[in-house]
Amino acid sequence: MTRISLNNVCVDFPVYNSTSVRSLKSHLIQAVTGGRVGSNDRGYVVVRALENISLDMKEGDRIGLIGHNGAGKSTLLRVICGVYEPTGGCIKVKGKITSLIDIGLGMDSEATGIENIYLRGALMGFRRRWLSTKINEIAEYSGLGNYLTMPLRTYSTGMQMRLAFSIATLEQPEILIMDEWLTVGDAEFQEKAQQRLKEIVQKSSILVIASHSLELVGQICNRVVRLERGALVT
C-alpha cells in the first residue's frame, strides 16, 4: 500500500545573506506572489514557502497541483521527494518515489551517451550491472543507435532529451512526481514518448503533478489541489 501523508507541513527558507530584505520587509509582505516573508524566533529573515499543509494521498490518487508562480508547488514536490525535510509538521511516505523533474540533471556534455546512461542511471539508483543489460534497449528506443558512443555535446537538444527520457523511464515507478507534463523530441518521437509516459502514469500507484494547465490536470487527475502563497485553498 503506497501512501503519502502530510501533517501540518511547514517549510521556512532562511535568508542569511540579505540585510536589505529586512528593511524591505514591509514592502515584501505586500507582494502578490511568493511565500510570506517574516522572521523566525532567532531573528533571521525567513520565507515561508509552505504553511500548514495537510494532505493524504492514497493508492489510485492522481493529484494535480495548481497555483501561481511562487505558490509553493515545486517546494511541495521537493518535500514529497525528500529533498527538504519540513521545518514544521511531518510527512510520511510509503512506497518508492520516482521524480521526472529535471531528467537531464547530472549529465555530462563531454561524456559519451553510454557513460551518461551509467551516470544518470546511478543517480536514479540503478545498479551498473542491470544498466549494462539495458544499453541496447535504450539505443533502440531512443533511436540514437551508434550515437551513444559519441560525446553528449555532439547531440542536439532534442537528442539529449530523448536519451534522458529513455533512461528516466526505464523502470515503472510506484509514486510518480512530475513538474509539468514532459514533451520530448520531434513529432515522431513525441508520439512514442507520450504513449510510454501515459502508460507509466496509468500504472503508477500515485501521481503528483504540478501544472499551470487546467486542461491537463482535468484530463489526467482525479484530485486537484490548489496552492496559494504556500497554503492550501479549498
Added chain:
Amino acid sequence: MIKHMIELFKSGSRDILAALQGYQLAGILGWQDIRQRYRRSSLGPFWLTISMGVLIAALGFIFGTIFGAPLKQFLPFLAIGLIIWTLITTSLNEGCTGFIAAEGMIKQMPLPLFTYIMRVLWTNLIIFAHNLIILPFVLLIFWLLPQATALLAIAGLVLLMLNLSWLALIFGIICTRYRDVPQIISNLLQVSFYLTPIIWMPEMMPKRAGLLLLNANPFFHLIEVIRAPLLGGVPSVLNWQVCILLAIFGWIFTILFYGRFRSRIAYWL
C-alpha cells in the same frame, strides 16, 4: 538528553550507511570529476604525477641543500610526506565545498548527502594513486628496498582516510552554513604544512621545541603511520594511538553533529 543523543546518532548514521550502500554512485561521480578535469588532455591525471615529481625534485634539491641533509634520507622522506599531504589538503579543502558544489543535485534529488563527501574522498584517492607512482622511482634511485613492515602503511592509509572522512564531512556541513569558513580552513592547512615535518625532518629540530610541535600535531601522526613503514621503520605506539582515538571520537562527534544538522543542509544551499 541521552534519548535525544541516540536519536541524533541514529539519524546521522542512517544517512551515512545509505551512502555507503550506494558506494557505486559515489564511485561513478568521483571518476566523472576526474574525467571532467582532464577531458581531451592526452596525459590526463598523469599531469599531476609529473608536476608532483617536478615539485619533489625541486624542493628536495633546495631544502636538501639548505638543511644540509643527505639526499638519500631527505628525498624519500619529502616525497612520501608531500604526496600524503596533498591527499590531506585537497580532501579537506574540497570537503569544505562538497555540498556547495553539489547544490544542483542536492536540491533536486534525495540522495544520502554523505555520498557527496565520499565522492570528494574518492576523487582525491584516485589522484593520490596517480601520485604514488613517483614513489617506487624515488625509492629505487636510492636503492631503498621496502621491508615487510611496509605493509603497515596500508593500515595507516585506512586510518588516515577514516579521519579525513569525518573531518571532510564536518567541514562540509559548517562551510555550507558559514561561507567564510573554507577560506579559514585553507589558511590553517597552509600553516599546518610548515608546522608538520614534511619539508623538514624531525631530527633537524631542537629537541624540546620539536617534541611539542610533533606530538601536539595530529597531522604528524596521520602522516607518520604511512610514512614510517614505507621508509623501513615502524610508527610509534603514540602515532597509532592518536590516529585511532581521533578516528573513534571524531566519528562519534561527527555522526551526532550530522544527525542534528543534516536536514538543514538543503536549506542552507
